[in-house]
Amino acid sequence: MVKNKIRFSVCFSVALLFLFFSCENQAPSSQLPLNDSLQNQTVFVGSAACKQCHTSEYMDWLSSDHYLAMQEVNDSTVLGRLNSGPFKLDGVMNQVLVKDHQYLLKTNEIDGAQTTYTLSYTFGYFPLQQYLVKTEKGQLQATRLSWDSRNQKWFHQYAGQKIHPSDWLHWTGNSQNWNTMCASCHSTNFKKNYDFESDTYASTYSEINVACESCHGAGSTHVSFIQSEAYQKGERLHHSGLHYGKDKNNRLQLNTCTPCHARKTDLSAELLHSEELLDNFIPEVISNEHYFADGQINNEDYEYGSFAQSKMFHNKVKCSDCHNPHSGKLKKEGNAMCLSCHEPKYDTEQHHFHKGKGESTQCINCHMPQKTYMGNDHRRDHSFRIPRPDQSLIYKTPNTCNSCHNKQSASWAAGNIKKWYGSKRVYHFSDDLLPGSLLDTKSEVHLIKLLADTAQPEIARATAIYYLGKVPGPKGAQALLKSIEDPFAMLRYRALRALENFPAEVWSTHAAKCLNDKVRAVRIAAADLYHRYGKEVLPNEYGAAFASANAENKAYLHYNRDFALGAVMAGDFDLQNEDYLGAVKHYIRGLKKDSLMNYARLNLSAAYNAAGKNTEALNTLTQALVADPNNSRAHYNLALLYNELKNPQLSAIHFEKAEKLGDHEADLYYNYGLLLWQMGQSKKSENVLLKGCAMHPASSKLNYALAYFYLQSGDVSSALKYAELLYRLDPNNSNYRELYKKLHIF
Numbered sequence: 001m002v003k004n005k006i007r008f009s010v011c012f013s014v015a016l017l018f019l020f021f022s023c024e025n026q027a028p029s030s031q032l033p034l035n036d037s038l039q040n041q042t043v044f045v046g047s048a049a050c051k052q053c054h055t056s057e058y059m060d061w062l063s064s065d066h067y068l069a070m071q072e073v074n075d076s077t078v079l080g081r082l083n084s085g086p087f088k089l090d091g092v093m094n095q096v097l098v099k100d101h102q103y104l105l106k107t108n109e110i111d112g113a114q115t116t117y118t119l120s121y122t123f124g125y126f127p128l129q130q131y132l133v134k135t136e137k138g139q140l141q142a143t144r145l146s147w148d149s150r151n152q153k154w155f156h157q158y159a160g161q162k163i164h165p166s167d168w169l170h171w172t173g174n175s176q177n178w179n180t181m182c183a184s185c186h187s188t189n190f191k192k193n194y195d196f197e198s199d200t201y202a203s204t205y206s207e208i209n210v211a212c213e214s215c216h217g218a219g220s221t222h223v224s225f226i227q228s229e230a231y232q233k234g235e236r237l238h239h240s241g242l243h244y245g246k247d248k249n250n251r252l253q254l255n256t257c258t259p260c261h262a263r264k265t266d267l268s269a270e271l272l273h274s275e276e277l278l279d280n281f282i283p284e285v286i287s288n289e290h291y292f293a294d295g296q297i298n299n300e301d302y303e304y305g306s307f308a309q310s311k312m313f314h315n316k317v318k319c320s321d322c323h324n325p326h327s328g329k330l331k332k333e334g335n336a337m338c339l340s341c342h343e344p345k346y347d348t349e350q351h352h353f354h355k356g357k358g359e360s361t362q363c364i365n366c367h368m369p370q371k372t373y374m375g376n377d378h379r380r381d382h383s384f385r386i387p388r389p390d391q392s393l394i395y396k397t398p399n400t401c402n403s404c405h406n407k408q409s410a411s412w413a414a415g416n417i418k419k420w421y422g423s424k425r426v427y428h429f430s431d432d433l434l435p436g437s438l439l440d441t442k443s444e445v446h447l448i449k450l451l452a453d454t455a456q457p458e459i460a461r462a463t464a465i466y467y468l469g470k471v472p473g474p475k476g477a478q479a480l481l482k483s484i485e486d487p488f489a490m491l492r493y494r495a496l497r498a499l500e501n502f503p504a505e506v507w508s509t510h511a512a513k514c515l516n517d518k519v520r521a522v523r524i525a526a527a528d529l530y531h532r533y534g535k536e537v538l539p540n541e542y543g544a545a546f547a548s549a550n551a552e553n554k555a556y557l558h559y560n561r562d563f564a565l566g567a568v569m570a571g572d573f574d575l576q577n578e579d580y581l582g583a584v585k586h587y588i589r590g591l592k593k594d595s596l597m598n599y600a601r602l603n604l605s606a607a608y609n610a611a612g613k614n615t616e617a618l619n620t621l622t623q624a625l626v627a628d629p630n631n632s633r634a635h636y637n638l639a640l641l642y643n644e645l646k647n648p649q650l651s652a653i654h655f656e657k658a659e660k661l662g663d664h665e666a667d668l669y670y671n672y673g674l675l676l677w678q679m680g681q682s683k684k685s686e687n688v689l690l691k692g693c694a695m696h697p698a699s700s701k702l703n704y705a706l707a708y709f710y711l712q713s714g715d716v717s718s719a720l721k722y723a724e725l726l727y728r729l730d731p732n733n734s735n736y737r738e739l740y741k742k743l744h745i746f
Contacts, residue, residue: 042218042241044189044206049223058212060326066210068125069186070132073103077122079129080147080154087154091162094145094154105133105143109165117143121208123178123186125149127376128157132178138201140178144171148376157375168564168594179203180562185260188214191269194562199589201562215256215325217243217273243273250318254307257319258283262304263290267520267556278489278521285463285494293437294388294397294430295460297381300373306382308459309429317341338363353420360404369400389413390425395434429453429460436467443471448479462494469498477506484511489519496525500532508537515545523549524556532576561586564594571603580611598627602637609641617641632661636668643671648679666696670705677709685709693722700730707739719743 051058061067071077082103086095093108096119103119120140123130129147132140144163148155163170175181179201184190189206206213213219221241225231239245244256255277258264263284272279286295286305295309307313322330322337330337335347345351346363354360366387368380389399392410401413425431429450436447450456450464465483468476480502483495496514499507507529514526527549530538538546557573560566571586587604590597601624608617618641624634639654655672669692676685689709693702703726710719723743726736740746 042221044213045219045223046207047211047213049219050212053226054212057326060324061212064326064328065125066214066328069123069209071122071208073119073121073131078103078119078131079122079125079149080131081152089145089154089156090158090160092144092156096145096154103131105131105145107145110162111165113165119143123182127378128155128374135172137199138179138203140183140203141172142176142178142182144176146375150376155375159375166595168596174564174593177562184266186210189218192559192562196558196561196589199562210260214260215244248318250313250316253318253320254304254313258304261302263301265560267524268559272520276489276519278493278519280520282493282521283459283490285466285490286459287463287466288437292397293395293434294391295383295433295463296369296385296398297371297379297383303379303382305459309457310382310384312382312384314457335361335363353416365404366400369398369403385428386426387413387417388425388428388430389417391430391434397434429456433460433463436464439467439470443467444473444476447471448475451479451483458488458490462490465491465494465498469501472501477502481507481510484514489517489522492517492519492522493525496522496529500529504533504537508533509539512539512542512545515542515549520552524553527553531573534576561589564590564597566590567593568597568600568603571600571607575603575607575610578610580607583607584611596627598624598631599633601627602631602633605637605641609644614641614645618645630661632658632663635661636663639675640671643675648675651675652679664695666692666699666702668692669695670699670701673702673705673709682713697725698729700726700733700736703729704736704739707743711739711742716743720745 047058047061080096083097084095086093086106086108088094091110093114095106097104097106104116105119106114106116108114117133119131120134121132123132123142126149129149130142131145132142135141144156144158145154146157147153158169165172167173169175178186179192179194183192183203183205187205187208188211191204193202193204194200195202216222219242225237225241244252252275255275258277259281262281264281267280267282274280277283284290284301284305286309287293288298290299290301291305292298295306297306307319310317319325321340324331332340339347342363347361349355349361352361352366359365364380367384368382370378370380372378387399387401388397389401389410391397392399392402393414399410399413401416402408402410405413432446432450436443436450447464447468451461451468453461465480468480477499480495480498483491484499486492486495492514496511499511511526511529514522515530517523517526527546530546531550531553535543535546554573557566557570561570567586567590571583571590574580574583574586584604584607587600587607590600591604594600601620605617605620605624608614608620618638621634621638621641624631625638628634635654635658639651639658642648642651642654652672652675655668655675658668659672669688673685673689673692676682676688686706686709689702689706693699693706696702703722707719707722707726710716710722720743723739723745727740727745730736
């Protein structure tokens with residue numbers, strides 16, 4: 001029989017953002033000793049309490065971008081030009097003025113509506129300043145209109161784009177919401193306090209800007225201890241009662257910076273006081289989803305993913321070796337900064353082959369290429385890589401040589417590199433990551449090689465795991481199963497996520513131990529893996545561990561459901577849990593926040609179908625095709641739904657469209673072939689099933705369908721051919737026993 005339930009596409013958990021690796025090749029401890037119990041009782045005391053003992057650091061902080069991260073609007077904080085006439089940017093008319101001591105933005109949107117908003121806060125300082133507006137439901141929104149502090153003018157960050165008010169990217173939408181997108185990195189002790197039922201926020205913070213306790217943790221225990229008689233007598237505590245103090249460990253320091261300098265997803269409102277990053281955040285790897293395929297920055301990637309892959313970090317360089325951590329400024333200017341560690345010979349023409357002392361001789365211009373974000377914010381790649389124009393020739397990745405010499409070819413640049421430095425390039429993990437990222441027949445070999453090389457950065461090895469999940473094969477499966485035993489949480493986490501694309505029988509008996517992992521993100525990934533398939537694949541002795549880890553998984557999903565994708569992920573959880581009405585609620589909320597997230601409509605239609613609401617399911621799939629007429633999965637789901645609604649003609653039309661649009665999965669050919677057979681179109685049915693089997697020769701369903709088709713047609717020899725193939729693939733399946741018996745196959 002043709003399947004009569006919509007096969008939905010699952011929205012897997014994704015991360016918005018970093019990773020570290022240890023030079024000593026030791027996994028970090030999970031919970032901080034000594035401090036953990038103290039920190040549970042510690043409260044925030046404010047930066048003024050730090051000033052008395054740390055005057056120099058406090059004064060440095062007053063000059064930092066951290067201090068100016070967010071401020072109340074007033075005459076001294078607003079940098080933008082006020083009270084000038086209306087001006088138009090990208091189809092939007094704007095005017096910023098002061099009236100009755102209020103700072104107002106009057107904007108005439110492209111849909112014709114004119115609205116006046118009160119500016120409540122400044123956001124940032126240099127190279128741009130944004131402004132926050134209070135809207136309904138406790139939300140603060142960052143206006144699209146921003147002030148260019150460098151060039152002293154108003155500008156739009158998405159220059160040239162006309163963004164409709166219904167678009168997720170519009171400044172009133174989810175992507176520009178302060179509560180969920182910005183606040184945790186611009187204020188101290190931020191609490192989102194989102195209520196899903198009312199879709200409202202009651203957000204709070206201890207200090208409006210990035211203050212001392214943003215990095216060092218709540219300070220009351222520290223202050224009390226320093227003032228205590230025990231301290232005066234020489235007693236000491238780990239970090240003197242702070243979550244982070246002075247430390248020579250570059251990994252621990254990086255973990256202190258990364259929550260705001262990386263692409264990541266928060267796990268919970270409740271932070272664990274842990275040295276392990278993945279106890280509180282899910283960091284993004286350096287895949288081509290956000291980075292260039294060799295690991296260079298591409299999207300707004302911040303600094304963490306770059307620095308964690310660098311030789312600098314591998315050689316124990318810390319952020320504070322180059323930056324004053326309190327002012328944020330470089331400790332030295334120009335090449336002098338690099339020569340703090342590197343030999344003087346690198347600052348000569350014999351090394352860089354550029355004459356004079358201009359921009360072309362600055363180390364950062366070759367080893368820290370720059371990219372512009374948010375319209376005018378120039379940021380540098382912190383991977384400190386050697387330019388590889390030879391890779392540009394093959395993989396079209398950028399290189400700094402051609403960034404300057406943009407009228408020359410990559411071949412020209414590669415030739416000069418060869419002439420100056422010899423024909424052999426020192427191995428870099430990108431030599432394997434690049435071909436691995438192509439996801440072709442040769443990828444697995446490169447990815448397994450990189451993953452096995454423990455001398456390479458963990459973030460690069462974790463990225464190899466990410467790609468291995470997209471080219472599932474038996475050797476890759478073994479590499480992933482080995483990785484769930486890895487001492488590093490990032491690799492264990494990524495291996496569990498990659499195993500989602502492998503059959504349960506590959507991992508079901510191996511991954512269960514991760515439900516008891518010492519790191520929260522790993523437990524969540526393990527729970528999510530088993531949750532997708534149901535408890536039937538879970539070893540009996542892990543029932544309690546699964547229940548506990550799955551509760552953490554649900555809490556993580558619910559914490560992030562104010563974000564459009566987070567709501568959809570929560571819907572997927574409900575759908576897998578057979579809470580169909582809960583899934584519907586989450587999908588509708590996600591689509592309300594981002595109407596362009598079309599695959600959420602596919603999941604929503606599946607939830608409606610499972611709940612017996614086929615009229616709503618049909619309407620939802622119709623809407624999905626209005627948004628994207630060439631969506632093959634929408635056509636496939638419509639085919640299944642129309643078959644369930646007893647409309648085989650429309651079902652066949654949508655099966656055919658789905659295949660023409662690129663859906664070549666075995667299930668499509670199986671369902672489409674059987675439908676045609678039921679409709680009496682035997683020859684066309686045979687052709688569809690044969691085509692599917694040629695593409696998927698190891699598909700039990702297709703071999704079974706063809707064997708049964710030929711048996712019913714009286715072609716016993718052809719039936720026997722496919723039945724014997726089926727028997728080799730699946731000899732013990734009770735569903736096929738009758739067929740085997742009829743054809744005398746045992």
